[in-house]
Amino acid sequence: MSAVLEVEGLSVAYGKVEALHGANLVLPAGSIVTVIGPNGAGKTTMLAAIMGLLPSQGIVRYQGRDVARDEVEARVAQGLVLVPERRELFGEMTVADNLVLGAFARYRRRESGIDADLDAVYQRFPRLRERRGQLAGTLSGGERQMLALGRALMTRPRVLMLDEPSLGLAPLVVREIFQIIADLRRTGVSILLVEQNARAALQVADHAYVLETGDVVLEGEARSLITNPRVIETYLGLAAGSRRTSAA
Amino acid sequence: MDVQIALLLAQDGLTNGAIYALLALAIVLVFVVTRVLWVPQGEFVSYGALTLASLQLGKVPGTVWLLVCAGLATALVDGVVAVREGRLRRMPRSLLANVVLPLALAALATWLAPRNPPLLVQILLTIALIVPLGAMVYRLAFQPLQRASVLVLLIVSVAVHFAMQGLGLVFFGPEGARTPAFTDVRFELGVMTVSGQSLLVIGASVFLIVVLYLFFERTIYGKALRATAVNRTGARLVGISTSLAGKLTFTLAAGIGAVSGILIAPIATIYYDSGFLIGLKGFVGSVVGAIVSYPLAALGAVLVGMLESFGSFYASALKEVIVFTALLPVLIWLSLRSRHVEEDDEE
Numbered sequence: 001m002s003a004v005l006e007v008e009g010l011s012v013a014y015g016k017v018e019a020l021h022g023a024n025l026v027l028p029a030g031s032i033v034t035v036i037g038p039n040g041a042g043k044t045t046m047l048a049a050i051m052g053l054l055p056s057q058g059i060v061r062y063q064g065r066d067v068a069r070d071e072v073e074a075r076v077a078q079g080l081v082l083v084p085e086r087r088e089l090f091g092e093m094t095v096a097d098n099l100v101l102g103a104f105a106r107y108r109r110r111e112s113g114i115d116a117d118l119d120a121v122y123q124r125f126p127r128l129r130e131r132r133g134q135l136a137g138t139l140s141g142g143e144r145q146m147l148a149l150g151r152a153l154m155t156r157p158r159v160l161m162l163d164e165p166s167l168g169l170a171p172l173v174v175r176e177i178f179q180i181i182a183d184l185r186r187t188g189v190s191i192l193l194v195e196q197n198a199r200a201a202l203q204v205a206d207h208a209y210v211l212e213t214g215d216v217v218l219e220g221e222a223r224s225l226i227t228n229p230r231v232i233e234t235y236l237g238l239a240a241g242s243r244r245t246s247a248a
Numbered sequence: 249m250d251v252q253i254a255l256l257l258a259q260d261g262l263t264n265g266a267i268y269a270l271l272a273l274a275i276v277l278v279f280v281v282t283r284v285l286w287v288p289q290g291e292f293v294s295y296g297a298l299t300l301a302s303l304q305l306g307k308v309p310g311t312v313w314l315l316v317c318a319g320l321a322t323a324l325v326d327g328v329v330a331v332r333e334g335r336l337r338r339m340p341r342s343l344l345a346n347v348v349l350p351l352a353l354a355a356l357a358t359w360l361a362p363r364n365p366p367l368l369v370q371i372l373l374t375i376a377l378i379v380p381l382g383a384m385v386y387r388l389a390f391q392p393l394q395r396a397s398v399l400v401l402l403i404v405s406v407a408v409h410f411a412m413q414g415l416g417l418v419f420f421g422p423e424g425a426r427t428p429a430f431t432d433v434r435f436e437l438g439v440m441t442v443s444g445q446s447l448l449v450i451g452a453s454v455f456l457i458v459v460l461y462l463f464f465e466r467t468i469y470g471k472a473l474r475a476t477a478v479n480r481t482g483a484r485l486v487g488i489s490t491s492l493a494g495k496l497t498f499t500l501a502a503g504i505g506a507v508s509g510i511l512i513a514p515i516a517t518i519y520y521d522s523g524f525l526i527g528l529k530g531f532v533g534s535v536v537g538a539i540v541s542y543p544l545a546a547l548g549a550v551l552v553g554m555l556e557s558f559g560s561f562y563a564s565a566l567k568e569v570i571v572f573t574a575l576l577p578v579l580i581w582l583s584l585r586s587r588h589v590e591e592d593d594e595e
Binding site: 051053084091100102104105108151154 | 335489
């Protein structure tokens with residue numbers, strides 16, 4: 001399978017402090033790759049740099065092309081999309097407006113099929129349809145995450161980067177979100193998933209990277225990492241069989 | 249003062265207030281989307297009034313040269329950036345917007361001006377000559393400063409004000425101008441005489457406000473501007489570029505300014521530097537809404553108009569002082585309220 005996203009030697013520094021040291025990562029087309037690691041390991045920084053929100057050094061190759069000089073908006077227009085940890089919704093606007101704005105780049109290109117996609121999002125998240133006239137700022141945590149996902153889907157992503165999609169959500173909602181992630185892959189979207197909820201992430205992913213203090217310390221098939229003693233000890237807890245439901 | 253005078257003053261105040269309301273809305277819009285405290289909004293007003301006055305005299309307005317020069321400067325900056333970043337494929341669009349369009353408008357204005365076209369054509373031409381200046385000002389002064397602090401943006405905004413005022417003197421000259429009233433119609437309404445001119449100004453302002461409201465509520469570009477104001481990062485993540493939002497905002501501001509200038513042209517004699525004071529009154533109005541609330545800003549602007557009109561009756565020499573002193577209670581109230589908000593945050 002060819003890689004839709006390749007990251008080579010990606011480094012990000014906040015002032016003099018380097019938060020990410022030359023990370024490498026490959027996202028094969030149509031797969032789910034997860035990056036797990038503790039707080040402050042540089043996971044969010046990595047996604048922000050790939051998206052172009054942070055200045056970085058190194059190469060980000062998307063669909064075979066170096067996107068270093070593309071602004072965030074240009075990357076979105078090409079189908080490289082991020083759902084950030086803070087969701088970044090338009091809180092003072094309605095749910096429907098949030099979703100419609102997800103397709104802004106497509107409206108500019110006069111693309112068709114936007115209404116059909118809006119319908120598909122409502123079908124996937126019936127609760128958003130119920131609340132379409134409500135302001136986004138009044139939604140519950142789970143609904144906000146669904147809206148963030150729905151808004152990202154309206155951009156018609158080829159690569160969807162999800163930063164802590166389960167953060168602060170109730171266990172049932174977490175399961176729902178991971179179900180949706182698995183569904184999305186079936187529609188051909190490649191997914192780069194950053195999670196603290198390592199168990200859930202490893203269960204849904206094909207390949208995984210472990211990031212610690214800015215370095216990739218371990219990588220491999222998700223299935224093999226889930227039984228890796230070091231991963232079990234650090235991220236899954238000693239009682240490997242018990243369910244860890246909340247990462248936050 | 250009897251009722252008749254009071255009503256007359258109120259009518260005057262409402263008329264001016266309607267124009268200030270437009271300016272206040274433009275200032276709020278520019279601030280929430282770009283974080284720029286837009287001091288030079290008044291310059292668009294004087295450009296608008298002076299352009300219309302020139303056209304009515306059958307002269308080619310100075311705006312023509314101003315527009316062509318600003319366009320060339322913008323295209324030059326775009327060109328240098330495009331060469332440096334190796335992105336020449338964006339240049340045709342820039343050349344079209346900043347060179348071809350201004351030249352075409354200049355040719356049209358030069359051809360039309362001596363032919364004394366009907367008033368409506370003159371008004372449309374005035375708006376067309378000023379609107380493109382908005383995006384150019386944004387491109388030249390503010391686009392390179394997208395990450396700058398509000399304070400830096402304010403300093404640049406003041407500098408842009410002086411530059412635009414100076415250019416106004418160069419291109420329009422020091423003479424003032426006043427256009428004839430759009431209409432001489434008067435209505436008797438009980439004890440009060442309502443002038444058609446006042447109704448026209450108020451009606452045009454209300455119409456423009458409704459159009460703006462529909463633009464922000466119903467169109468994707470209007471929603472994109474609101475989204476940028478609400479959450480800049482979120483907007484970028486759905487592909488709304490900060491530069492696009494900025495250019496669109498300044499285009500709207502220029503358009504609103506031009507219309508305000510056209511409306512005020514028959515009411516007051518406008519010089520190249522009159523815009524500043526008019527813009528400041530819009531600014532006082534917008535401060536009533538803490539520069540974030542559109543309805544409060546419009547209301548504040550109408551209050552400013554009223555205050556000015558009654559102030560000029562009671563103490564004509566002090567009318568500006570009265571208007572600007574009105575800022576003090578508003579600011580005290582806002583600062584009291586904002587401390588309260590901070591306490592809420594700490595809880």
